[in-house]
Amino acid sequence: MSELLTRTDRGLYCEAGGFYIDPWRPVERAVVTHAHADHARRGMGSYLTTPEGEPVLRPRMGEEAVIQTAAYGEAVHMNGVTVSLHPAGHILGSAQVRVERRGEVWVVSGDYKLGSDRTCATFEPVQCQTFITESTFGLPIYRWPDQNEIFRQMNDWWAANRAAGKVSVLFAYALGKAQRLLAGADPSIGPIYGHGAVQVCNEGYRQAGIDLPACEYAGRGERGKDWDGALVVAPPGARGTPWLRKFRNYSTAFASGWMLVRGQRRRRSVDRGFVMSDHADWDGLLQTVRDTGCERCFITHGSRRVMEQYLNSETEVEAHQLETWFEGETDEGSAESDRESTDEELAEAANEGAGNE
């Protein structure tokens, strides 16, 4: 008897339903959990996502991409297999994928977080027999502080920089984290600007009806502009580039779950690290595995080995590692841990991967 979902060299495949979930090579039919580049790739015959997810997926997959949508909880039937999408709380439109055939239920979590986030639908656990979970932060050292505390720190930092006559440059993944931070920023402190990559995503959020404070395009090399006291939100890739020069006197910060660990913080050599993640922390991962009521759990992305051993030895759940091609050998907190990589890096990785197989 073959499994409902299997791992193939193109991605996670449902043979009975004839579709792939977050495939990494071109396929006819792709169900995507969210628009981040390591989950949604160009070149698929068609995409299935949520209506909220479409405005952020579209600019990344191209104007000509065929994108179908299904509302959270709406059943889509494919060759006798029922597929539905459920809130994952990761970024706008992100979804867990529930796959059912003749009473057998699998859920693929994609990336998810449990905490509150006003820019996307809140995570809901989905009952299943087999659960495929991410484990980016699958170690007990990772326990997230309250988001409002982080917003307070961020706004205090910004206000203090403003008082010292400095620009505040905040690095955050362009899609998702940047908008979550913007939603928590206090616009009464000063003007807010966004890097081009951030602006594109902001636009998608606004189209989906998410209210964000005014955020002006930080532009390219406008000389002599007064940036005094501004907050500038930029992707991590902008760190150490000449683009930053125009802000002259500035302080930098990076918002990421990795900022919890001192070594990681120091390696980034930013002035401040804000501990904010769009992934589940250790308690969140374990609670979710419990809440799904699953008997079996496959673990991808991150601390696979640790989660596998913990679930097998400390719980009733039967756990296995599931290697995804994207991380290769990435485990806990490696240099590659900036999950939202640039498309160039992914393209390069894709070429390498092809050579290996």
Next chain:
Amino acid sequence: MNKFTTLFTRLDETNKTLAKQAALVDYFKDAPPADAAWAVYFLSGRKLKRLLLSRELRAWGAAEAGVPDWLFEASYEVVGDLAETLALLLPPPEEATELPLKTFVEERLLPLKGMEEGERRAAVVQLWRELDRPQRFVAGKLMTGSFRVGVSQRSVIKALAIVGDVPPELVAHRMMGTWEPTAGFYTSLTLPEADGEIDASRPYPFFLAHPTVAPSDDLDDANEYFAEWKWDGIRSQVIRRQGQSFVWSRGEELIGERFPEILAVADALPDGTALDGEIVIARDGDVQSFAELQRRIGRKTVGKKLLKECPAHFVLFDVLEAGGEDVRNQPLERRRECLAAIAESLAEQGLNVSPSDLLEGETWEAFAVHREHSRSMRAEGLMLKRKDAPYGVGRVRGPWWKWKVDPYTVDGVMLYAQRGHGRRASLYTDYTFGVWDEVDGEAKLVPFAKAYSGLTDKEIGSVDKWIRRNTVNKFGPVREVKHERVFELAFENIQQSTRHKSGIAVRFPRIVRIRDDKIAAEADTLDTVKGLVE
């Protein structure tokens, strides 16, 4: 403890010297002297004597955090720092209390040493329950003796000088030697200078040299400088005052007991003398390799046999105090005259001491010829010292320079990798390299050096990535990688070693560059490496 933790956090958050300075000044302005004394103690790199075992902390921490031991270890491996792992894993504190640093150290940490294991465990767990996360981190660092923060002794001294409005040199002098971290000591650090305050044992701050690779670019005319051999030994200060003798290492340890020959030199000096020089091992007037000196280092008492086999010798190169007077402000030329007289009288008494040779020459070309011979002299290169310069404090650019010989370089193949610590936690940054050797008629790679430094952050990132994708074997935390990538390594010296598979040990190995233009077969052989040293 709260204020000290805040200070640590501020120092840790920035790499800007001025911001660090400001944090230190803020702290010392406010802190009660009894707390500030301990702060100076820890910030200047002094440690508490071992209070407990790291194994104990790990076991108690895992139990208190409610995680299995293996999971604690897996977390530790990622964090790369025990104190931080504990801070992250332990549940939030029940009752945060504010302990002054003095109380914390003297009443909560120091007593741990004498306790039975059970009692010690209860005391540590109780401490954890009273401290918040940042405090636990600092507390863990102090407990394990691994407290380090990126702040130089110089910055601490400068901050104290600003707060007390006294010259930094005076503070530097007062901080040398042995002292107890008491309120009285702290207050005395910033008192105005008094006559005759220098106590008998106190050494002067060592003057250090700047590196140069091209003296003709960095320095003035060659004839303005004395050139001496740069020995690979123990930089020391030998002091005779008030009928007592002291031998200080640059690490501010009293090492006289370990080097009775040098202590004898001190004994023979007139009262009120302080000399600067290098302890080396010398036989029949020839300086021996550092490996010989290593046999003496670390032994508190020395047997007769070792004393005979590895006699210590003091190469004298400066006079800091003579006739009870601080002569550091005199030009080096004058100090050398004084030194020659002292050395002569010591040598007449048959003591193991000689003044450093001043190498002949008036041009950089002439000195360069001497430098070429450094290795055969077992020297690391040349020291260049301005003839008219006073003896300064710390590492000041200008008067003293070290012009080392170029290192040996070898192309090795990466064999194993391990994760680093601290800033490099969780990245694979510690590598073992091999060179080719014939074993039973077959060419094999034998490990010959470990290196941790030399790559840029960007290179480390890409090498880390490569290691993860090219692991062929895992032995606990060690990964064996495909024997594919060639790295050029530099090192200072090669010694015979029975403890290493390759039969050699290299000194200060580091990575010069990645040689992706070479394949593994093009790496060097063990014979080539051995052949580098005649």
